[in-house]
Amino acid sequence: MTDLGAILAELDEFGQVPQMQPGDVTVDMLCDRWDCSPSTAKARVGKAVDAGLFETLMVQDPDSRRPRRVWRKL
Helix, strand or coil: CCCCCHHHHHHHHEEEEECCCHHHHHHHHHHHHCCHHHHHHHHHHHHHHHHHCCEEEEEECCCCCCEEEEEEEC
């Protein structure tokens, strides 16, 4: 028989949204720094992702407790 509790505990790792880290960069930060629109900022930072320097992921914002896209240095 399979232990459902053990299976769920193993899947917890994949079901949780990571927490925002101090070095994470948001689109708001990029827009302020580059004085551009969110779509322009996403396109520009996408080049760093394509180059393998950053990854993009959804995290939980600790202030709003909502999911938020960030870019994180690899």
